[in-house]
Amino acid sequence: MNKLEPELSESVDTSGESFGDTLLQHMRKERAAERHVLEEMFSQFLKEQRRTRRWKLFFRLFIIGYLLFLAWIGLGDQFNSMGLRPMAETKGHTAIIDVIGPIATGSPAGAKNIITSLQAAFKDPDTKGVILRINSPGGSPVQAGQIYDEIKRLRKKYPAIQLYAAVEDACLSGGYYLAAAADAIYADKASIVGSIGVVMFNFGLEKTMEKIGVEDRNLTSGKNKAFLNPFKPMLEEEVTHAKGLLDRIHGQFIQAVKEGRGERLKTGKTDLFQGLYWTADQAKEYGLVDDLGSADWIAREVIKVEKTVDFTNEDRWVDRIGRQLTETMAQAFTQIVMSVPGYLPLR
Numbered sequence: 001m002n003k004l005e006p007e008l009s010e011s012v013d014t015s016g017e018s019f020g021d022t023l024l025q026h027m028r029k030e031r032a033a034e035r036h037v038l039e040e041m042f043s044q045f046l047k048e049q050r051r052t053r054r055w056k057l058f059f060r061l062f063i064i065g066y067l068l069f070l071a072w073i074g075l076g077d078q079f080n081s082m083g084l085r086p087m088a089e090t091k092g093h094t095a096i097i098d099v100i101g102p103i104a105t106g107s108p109a110g111a112k113n114i115i116t117s118l119q120a121a122f123k124d125p126d127t128k129g130v131i132l133r134i135n136s137p138g139g140s141p142v143q144a145g146q147i148y149d150e151i152k153r154l155r156k157k158y159p160a161i162q163l164y165a166a167v168e169d170a171c172l173s174g175g176y177y178l179a180a181a182a183d184a185i186y187a188d189k190a191s192i193v194g195s196i197g198v199v200m201f202n203f204g205l206e207k208t209m210e211k212i213g214v215e216d217r218n219l220t221s222g223k224n225k226a227f228l229n230p231f232k233p234m235l236e237e238e239v240t241h242a243k244g245l246l247d248r249i250h251g252q253f254i255q256a257v258k259e260g261r262g263e264r265l266k267t268g269k270t271d272l273f274q275g276l277y278w279t280a281d282q283a284k285e286y287g288l289v290d291d292l293g294s295a296d297w298i299a300r301e302v303i304k305v306e307k308t309v310d311f312t313n314e315d316r317w318v319d320r321i322g323r324q325l326t327e328t329m330a331q332a333f334t335q336i337v338m339s340v341p342g343y344l345p346l347r
Helices: 006-084 111-123 141-156 174-179 205-214 238-262 280-285 296-304 317-338
Strands: 093-100 128-137 163-172 184-187 190-195 277-279 309-310
Touching: 006 163, 093 111, 093 238, 111 128, 111 141, 128 174, 128 296, 141 174, 141 238, 163 296, 174 190, 174 238, 184 296, 190 280, 277 280, 296 309
Parallel strands: 093 128, 093 309, 128 163, 163 184, 163 190
Antiparallel strands: 190 277
């Protein structure tokens, strides 16, 4: 038994050392596996971060590029409308400005657009002459008057630059108002010119309301606040006042035409300022038109600079998008306003 005791003790010790080593190795393997998992997780995290940064950078660059592209388009339109041209082009040009459609606030032929175009055209050092290419039925006397006054101012400021009006299909009322400020007016023989007058649209519905049994119950805080109410009979004092307004604006129109056309007008023609219009060959006889010719003909034969540059002001791309989105609503609103008693378009 004594001999076996040491051997038993050694056997236990040896077994203990083997178990400890195995446990230590097992723990080391577990730690190594954990370290490997952590390293893989960290590596994947770094890869994901790099991938995220790359996508963020891509989208940022894409957005910046897109905005630069839109800015380039918008600035290109502004540069063109302002008449900025390459420095190498020094031979000169004839500036063209289109006055197309009704002359009204917010329209392409409104005072803001036309005046901006005129200022850019006269300011350009290569401009040898300016042509207003007109195709308009008329519009607001205020808008037309503002354009008229600006043409007069620019002609005085830049006496070396002549401004001509080139009529296309029509140059009526407000269109002729601003054309009268030009150095000369040209038109095609079949163009319609004139209509020097003012109109106030109105209508009466009082009899219709009586038939259908509808009563007007409008309330006002002033005697004349419901001036020219279409639901009540017209009063003589209202008609007198309205005609006074029309005559006053008509007088301003006539004065502007006389100042612009001067001795060229055949003032002996009694119906010249009574709202009639004529073909250009007739209008020439009355002094409303100087000669027959188109915008290209004026540039080639009168200004002697055949090269033309369009200075017609165009809205920025954002404005064009907004205008397209609201165009239908704006047109409907304009029709309503024009039908309201007291609206005074030049027609």
